[in-house]
Amino acid sequence: MHQIVKRFGATLANDRIDLFARPGEVHALLGENGAGKSTLMCQLSGVYRPTSGHIVIDGRPVRIHSPLDAARLGVGMVFQNFRLVSTLTAVENIVLGEKTAFWRSRSWKKTKQLEIAELALSLGLPFPVDRPVGQLSVGEQQRVEIVKTLYRGARLIVLDEPTSVLTPVEVDELFKTLRALKAQGKTILLTTHKLKEVMAIADRITVLRKGKRVETLETRSTSEAALAQLMVGEQLKERRVHNPRVPGGILLEVKNLVAHADHGGRSLNGLDLQVRSGEIVGVAGVAGNGQKELAEVLTGLRAWKKGQIYFQGQALKPHSVRGLIEAGLSHIPENRMQSGLAGSLDIVDNLLFKSYWTPERSRWGFLKNQKNRLWSQSLVDQFEVKTPSLDTPV
Numbered sequence: 523m524h525q526i527v528k529r530f531g532a533t534l535a536n537d538r539i540d541l542f543a544r545p546g547e548v549h550a551l552l553g554e555n556g557a558g559k560s561t562l563m564c565q566l567s568g569v570y571r572p573t574s575g576h577i578v579i580d581g582r583p584v585r586i587h588s589p590l591d592a593a594r595l596g597v598g599m600v601f602q603n604f605r606l607v608s609t610l611t612a613v614e615n616i617v618l619g620e621k622t623a624f625w626r627s628r629s630w631k632k633t634k635q636l637e638i639a640e641l642a643l644s645l646g647l648p649f650p651v652d653r654p655v656g657q658l659s660v661g662e663q664q665r666v667e668i669v670k671t672l673y674r675g676a677r678l679i680v681l682d683e684p685t686s687v688l689t690p691v692e693v694d695e696l697f698k699t700l701r702a703l704k705a706q707g708k709t710i711l712l713t714t715h716k717l718k719e720v721m722a723i724a725d726r727i728t729v730l731r732k733g734k735r736v737e738t739l740e741t742r743s744t745s746e747a748a749l750a751q752l753m754v755g756e757q758l759k760e761r762r763v764h765n766p767r768v769p770g771g772i773l774l775e776v777k778n779l780v781a782h783a784d785h786g787g788r789s790l791n792g793l794d795l796q797v798r799s800g801e802i803v804g805v806a807g808v809a810g811n812g813q814k815e816l817a818e819v820l821t822g823l824r825a826w827k828k829g830q831i832y833f834q835g836q837a838l839k840p841h842s843v844r845g846l847i848e849a850g851l852s853h854i855p856e857n858r859m860q861s862g863l864a865g866s867l868d869i870v871d872n873l874l875f876k877s878y879w880t881p882e883r884s885r886w887g888f889l890k891n892q893k894n895r896l897w898s899q900s901l902v903d904q905f906e907v908k909t910p911s912l913d914t915p916v
Contacts, residue, residue, distance in 0.1 A: 526575035553730035567599035568592035598676030608656030770799030779829035821853035
C-alpha cells in the first residue's frame with residue numbers, strides 16, 4: 523500500500539501511509555483507538571476506496587472497488603464487528619453466495635457440514651456448525667468468520683482487533699492457528715493496540731499514530747516500552763503503585779441462579795456469586811459457558827428460571843432494562859454494534875439512550891436539543907472521541 527490517503531469530510535483518517543507485507547509473515551498494525559488501523563485495512567478489503575494512493579498485490583497494481591474484488595485477489599478480512607447473518611447457521615453463513623451447486627439438497631448440506639466441521643477442527647477453531655450464529659458466543663462467531671475467510675480461499679488475511687472478545691486461553695489457541703497459517707504461506711495482517719500480543723505473535727510491527735505511519739520494526743529488535751512510546755509519541759511515566767483497598771460490603775449477590783440459553787439448554791445451573799463494593803470480579807471460562815447469559819440476566823435482557831438476585835440488599839425481580847439502569851446497574855455488551863449502539867443514529871441520540879427521560883435531558887416529553895448537544899460535545903472532548911461531527915452515524 524503506497525501513500526494511502528483517506529478522508530471522511532474534513533477528517534483525515536489516513537495520511538500518506540506506506541505498508542508492505544511479505545508472504546508468510548504475521549504483520550501487526552499497532553496503534554491507539556482512532557489511529558487509522560481499521561480504516562486502512564477496510565481499503566485493502568474493499569469496504570472503502572482510498573482518496574489517493576495505490577495498492578499493489580503480487581507485484582501488480584490493483585483497484586479494489588468492493589469486498590468481492592478483494593476476495594478475487596485473495597484478500598479476506600475478519601472485522602471487529604462481524605459480518606454474519608444471525609438467523610442462519612454457521613455453515614449457511616460460510617457457504618452464502620457460493621455457486622458450486624444449483625440445487626442444494628439435504629445431502630449437499632450434510633456434505634458441507636462435515637467439510638466445514640473438519641476444516642474448523644483442523645485449524646483448532648471448532649464451533650457448532652448447525653446452530654444459528656445468533657446463538658453462538660462472540661468468540662465462536664469469530665471462529666466462524668475466520669473459517670469463512672479461509673474456506674473462500676484467502677491468501678492474505680486481515681484480522682481487526684481479533685483478541686478483543688477472547689479469553690486468554692482462546693487467544694493462545696488463535697495464535698496457534700495463526701502460526702499454522704503462516705507455515706502454510708498465508709500472510710496475516712493483525713490490527714491491535716495490545717503490546718504483549720504483538721510481541722508474542724508478530725514478525726514485524728507497523729506503528730500508526732493519529733493517521734500516520736510512525737515506523738515499521740522487526741519484532742525481535744524492539745520492546746514493549748519502545749512500542750508504547752511510538753504509539754503515544756512521548757515517554758510514558760512509571761506506573762503509580764496504589765495501596766490495596768479493602769472491599770466493602772456485599773453489593774450484588776446471586777443465589778442458585780438458573781437460566782437458559784437461546785438454544786434452550788441450561789447456560790446457568792445453580793450459580794452463586796458475590797460482588798462487594800469497591801472490587802473487580804472476573805468471570806472466566808471458554809466461550810459458550812454462560813458468561814453472556816449471566817451478563818444479560820444481571821442487566822434485564824434475559825429472564826431467569828430459578829434463584830434470587832440481590833442488589834444493595836434488595837431482592838430483584840425480572841426488571842425492565844430501564845428499571846435496572848435507574849437502580850444503578852450498567853452494561854457494556856460484548857458486541858457493541860449489535861446490542862450496545864444504534865449504528866444508523868448519530869452520536870447525540872446514542873448518548874441519550876440511557877437518560878433521555880430524565881429532567882436534565884427532556885421536559886414535558888420534548889428533548890432539550892441544544893443542551894443535549896453541548897452535553898454530548900463535552901463527552902466527545904473528555905473521552906477524545908474521533909468523529910467529523912456530532913451528527914455522524916456511529
